[in-house]
Amino acid sequence: MSGSGPGRPLAHWQHRLAERGIDRQLWLLVPALVFVIALFLYPFFYGLTLSFQPTDGGPLSDYARFFSDSYERGTIWITLRIALPAALLNVLAAVPIAYRMRGRFRGKRLVTTLLVVPITLGTVLTAQGLLNFLGPTGWFNRILLAGNLVDEPVRLTHNYWGVFFSLVITGFPFAFLLVLSYLSGIDPTLERAAATLGADWRRRFTMITLPLLMPGLATTFCLTFVLAFSVFPSAVLVGNPAGETRVISLAAYQAAYEQYDYPYASAIAMIMGFVELVIIALVLAARSRFYTGSTGGKG
Amino acid sequence: MSAFSQLRLDGVSRRFGGQDALTELDLTIETGEFIALLGPSGCGKSTALNCLAGLLPLTQGSIWQDERRIDTLPPERRGFGMVFQSYALFPHLTVRANIAFGLRMRRLPKEETRRRTEEAVRLVRLEDHVDKLPGQLSGGQQQRVAIARAVVFEPSLVLMDEPLSNLDAKLRLEMRTEIRRLHQSLGLTTVYVTHDQEEALSLADRLVVLREGRVQQIGSPRELHTRPANWHVADFMGYRNLWRGRVEQVDGTRAAVESSGHRLLGEAIGDLPARSDVMVAVRPEDIRVDGPGETPNAMSATIEVVEYQGRELAAEARTDSGQLVHLRTEQRVAPGDQVKLSMDPQRLLVYPAGATRETDRLVDASGAVR
Known part of the structure; x- marks a missing residue:
C-alpha cells in the first residue's frame, strides 16, 4: 500500500479499469449475453409474468389451483419419485466404471464410445428399444417365460419402470462422461502416495479419491437430475401418462396444449423450476461441506 | 515395518513398449546409507525408484530385503516412505492429517499417532501450520510436509524423487541441508533421485550414475568428482x-x-x-x-x-x-x-x-x- 502517496498522481484510468477486469475482452461476452437474454431471460420472465395473470381470479389463483388439486399436486411427487432414483443410480453406476477407466489402456476409446452411444439414440429410439426388449412380448419376458421363471409376463413397460429404465439409458452417458472428467482431474500421484503410506485400494478410494470426487459427483447429480426431472417423451411412450407416470411436465403440456390455458401452464412450469432449484440448492449445500479446491491433476 | 540390514536389487529391468527404460540394475543398499541415483532426464533413475517403491512392475529381475523377496509386494505392503517431485500432498486434509496418514494406515493407538505426528511436525518446524490445508502453504513448507509424512512412520527405506526440483535456488539450498540433517539425526536409509550433480554430491554417501537405463558408475562423491569412469559421466559431473x-x-x-x-x-x-x-x-x-x-x-x-x-x-x-x-x-x-x-x-x-x-x-x- 505504498504506491499511492498523497502527492502521487493516480494510474491512468485504463489501468484502473483493467484492475477491475474491465477491458476490451469483455466484448467477447456479447454473443453469450444475447443468447442468454433472448433465449432464456426473456422467455422466463414472460412466463413468470404470465403465470400471475390467470384467466380468472387473483394473481396467485393459478398457483392455488395447482396446489389445491391433489391430482395436479401429485405430479411433483411422481416426478421426484422417478427423477431422484434415476439420477442417483446414474451417478453411482458411473463411479466404478469411470474409476476403472481413468487410466490409459488399449481399447479405451472403444469402450468409452460404447458407453456414450446411448446419447445419440434419442428418447424415441430408446423407447422403441425398451418396448421391444422389455415389453410383454419382448425378448426379456420370452426368456423368462421359456425358462419357466415366471407364469405371466413381468410388466416393465407402460409403467414406472419403463420410464425409469429409459432415464437410466439416456442419462448414464452424461453422468459417466462427467464423472470420468472429474476423476481424471484428480492427480493420480495422490493415490500412489497413499499407497506408499500403507493404504490398500479400498482406503485409497474412500480416504483420497472419493472425498476429492464428491463435489464433482454432486454437480453430476444435479445435472442428471435436471435432465430426468423434465422427462416428457418417455413418460408418454413407455410410461403410463394417465396414472403413475403423469409427470409434472405432462401436466404443464396438457394445460397449455389441451386446455389452451397458458397462464396455468406457465404457473406449473414455474413450480417445476422451483422444485428443481430446491433440490439443487440442497445438493450444493451438501457439496460445499467437501474440499472443492484444486486437486492437482490436469482436467 | 521391519528394518533390514541389506536391500538388494538384482538385475532389475523395466521396459516401456519395447524401449528399455532401465537395464539390469544391480545395487546393494546397506542400512543407514544415503544413495543418490543421478543422471540426465530419461536415464531411468525415476523408473528405478518407482520399481523400488512398487509403483511400477518389473519386466525382469528381483528385489530382496535380506532374504525376503519384496518385488512381488504391492507398495502398501513394502512400508517404504516416498517423497514425490510434486509432493502429492492430500489437498483435502490438513497438514496434521497429511502427516498422520501413514500412522493411521498402520492403525496405531490414537495417543501414539498423536504423539508421533507432533514429533514429526516439530522436526520439520511446522508447528504454526498444522491446521492449514496444503494449498495454503508455500512451496518449501509443502516440501517439509511431504518429508515429514514420508518419515513419520519410520520406514525402513525413504525414497525421494527429485524433491527439490520445484523450489527456488535459495530454498533448495536450505532444504538440502535440512534433508542431510534429517538423515543424520534419524539415520533413515534413503534413496534419492536427482539430475543435479551438486545436490547428489553434497547429500549422498554413494552415487549411482545412470545413462540410457544403464549404470555407468557407482562410487563415493569423491570418486565421482575426481575420477569419472567414462566421459559420459565426466560430462555429467561438470567436466565441461x-x-x-x-x-x-x-x-x-x-x-x-x-x-x-x-x-x-x-x-x-x-x-x-x-x-x-x-x-x-x-x-x-x-x-x-x-x-x-x-x-x-x-x-x-x-x-x-x-x-x-x-x-x-x-x-x-x-x-x-x-x-x-x-x-x-x-x-x-x-x-x-x-x-x-x-x-x-x-x-x-x-x-x-x-x-x-x-x-x-x-x-x-x-x-x-x-
Missing part, C-alpha cells in the same frame, strides 16, 4: 571441456594426446591403444590463466564471453586453433584479452571415445570441432 583427440603415446597412466593441434598430457582412464580416438575431459576450474613460468599443457587463447560469478569469473575462450574452452578464474579477464591457458596433467582425463555418433553430436554442440 570435452575435446576430441587421438592418442600419440601411452606410458603407464600418463597419456600424450593430440587434440586440434595441441599436444596434451593427461591421465589415461581405461584402455587406450595407440592412434585410437579419445575424449579429453577437463573441469573449467582446473584451467589456469597465465600460470607462472614454464607450464604444462599450455595453449594461447582469446577470451570471448565472461560471466561474473562472485569470487570467480566463468569465461569462454577460443584457442588459436579454434578450440572452445570453458574456464573459471579469479583473475579479472575481459572479452578480447589474449591469455595463456594451462592445465595440470593430473587433472586432465583421457577417455576412450567409444560410440562415435554420440561423440560427434556432443562435440559439435559445444562447438569444439567442426
Whole structure:
C-alpha cells in the first residue's frame, strides 16, 4: 500500500479499469449475453409474468389451483419419485466404471464410445428399444417365460419402470462422461502416495479419491437430475401418462396444449423450476461441506 | 515395518513398449546409507525408484530385503516412505492429517499417532501450520510436509524423487541441508533421485550414475568428482571441456594426446591403444590463466564471453586453433584479452571415445570441432 502517496498522481484510468477486469475482452461476452437474454431471460420472465395473470381470479389463483388439486399436486411427487432414483443410480453406476477407466489402456476409446452411444439414440429410439426388449412380448419376458421363471409376463413397460429404465439409458452417458472428467482431474500421484503410506485400494478410494470426487459427483447429480426431472417423451411412450407416470411436465403440456390455458401452464412450469432449484440448492449445500479446491491433476 | 540390514536389487529391468527404460540394475543398499541415483532426464533413475517403491512392475529381475523377496509386494505392503517431485500432498486434509496418514494406515493407538505426528511436525518446524490445508502453504513448507509424512512412520527405506526440483535456488539450498540433517539425526536409509550433480554430491554417501537405463558408475562423491569412469559421466559431473583427440603415446597412466593441434598430457582412464580416438575431459576450474613460468599443457587463447560469478569469473575462450574452452578464474579477464591457458596433467582425463555418433553430436554442440 505504498504506491499511492498523497502527492502521487493516480494510474491512468485504463489501468484502473483493467484492475477491475474491465477491458476490451469483455466484448467477447456479447454473443453469450444475447443468447442468454433472448433465449432464456426473456422467455422466463414472460412466463413468470404470465403465470400471475390467470384467466380468472387473483394473481396467485393459478398457483392455488395447482396446489389445491391433489391430482395436479401429485405430479411433483411422481416426478421426484422417478427423477431422484434415476439420477442417483446414474451417478453411482458411473463411479466404478469411470474409476476403472481413468487410466490409459488399449481399447479405451472403444469402450468409452460404447458407453456414450446411448446419447445419440434419442428418447424415441430408446423407447422403441425398451418396448421391444422389455415389453410383454419382448425378448426379456420370452426368456423368462421359456425358462419357466415366471407364469405371466413381468410388466416393465407402460409403467414406472419403463420410464425409469429409459432415464437410466439416456442419462448414464452424461453422468459417466462427467464423472470420468472429474476423476481424471484428480492427480493420480495422490493415490500412489497413499499407497506408499500403507493404504490398500479400498482406503485409497474412500480416504483420497472419493472425498476429492464428491463435489464433482454432486454437480453430476444435479445435472442428471435436471435432465430426468423434465422427462416428457418417455413418460408418454413407455410410461403410463394417465396414472403413475403423469409427470409434472405432462401436466404443464396438457394445460397449455389441451386446455389452451397458458397462464396455468406457465404457473406449473414455474413450480417445476422451483422444485428443481430446491433440490439443487440442497445438493450444493451438501457439496460445499467437501474440499472443492484444486486437486492437482490436469482436467 | 521391519528394518533390514541389506536391500538388494538384482538385475532389475523395466521396459516401456519395447524401449528399455532401465537395464539390469544391480545395487546393494546397506542400512543407514544415503544413495543418490543421478543422471540426465530419461536415464531411468525415476523408473528405478518407482520399481523400488512398487509403483511400477518389473519386466525382469528381483528385489530382496535380506532374504525376503519384496518385488512381488504391492507398495502398501513394502512400508517404504516416498517423497514425490510434486509432493502429492492430500489437498483435502490438513497438514496434521497429511502427516498422520501413514500412522493411521498402520492403525496405531490414537495417543501414539498423536504423539508421533507432533514429533514429526516439530522436526520439520511446522508447528504454526498444522491446521492449514496444503494449498495454503508455500512451496518449501509443502516440501517439509511431504518429508515429514514420508518419515513419520519410520520406514525402513525413504525414497525421494527429485524433491527439490520445484523450489527456488535459495530454498533448495536450505532444504538440502535440512534433508542431510534429517538423515543424520534419524539415520533413515534413503534413496534419492536427482539430475543435479551438486545436490547428489553434497547429500549422498554413494552415487549411482545412470545413462540410457544403464549404470555407468557407482562410487563415493569423491570418486565421482575426481575420477569419472567414462566421459559420459565426466560430462555429467561438470567436466565441461570435452575435446576430441587421438592418442600419440601411452606410458603407464600418463597419456600424450593430440587434440586440434595441441599436444596434451593427461591421465589415461581405461584402455587406450595407440592412434585410437579419445575424449579429453577437463573441469573449467582446473584451467589456469597465465600460470607462472614454464607450464604444462599450455595453449594461447582469446577470451570471448565472461560471466561474473562472485569470487570467480566463468569465461569462454577460443584457442588459436579454434578450440572452445570453458574456464573459471579469479583473475579479472575481459572479452578480447589474449591469455595463456594451462592445465595440470593430473587433472586432465583421457577417455576412450567409444560410440562415435554420440561423440560427434556432443562435440559439435559445444562447438569444439567442426
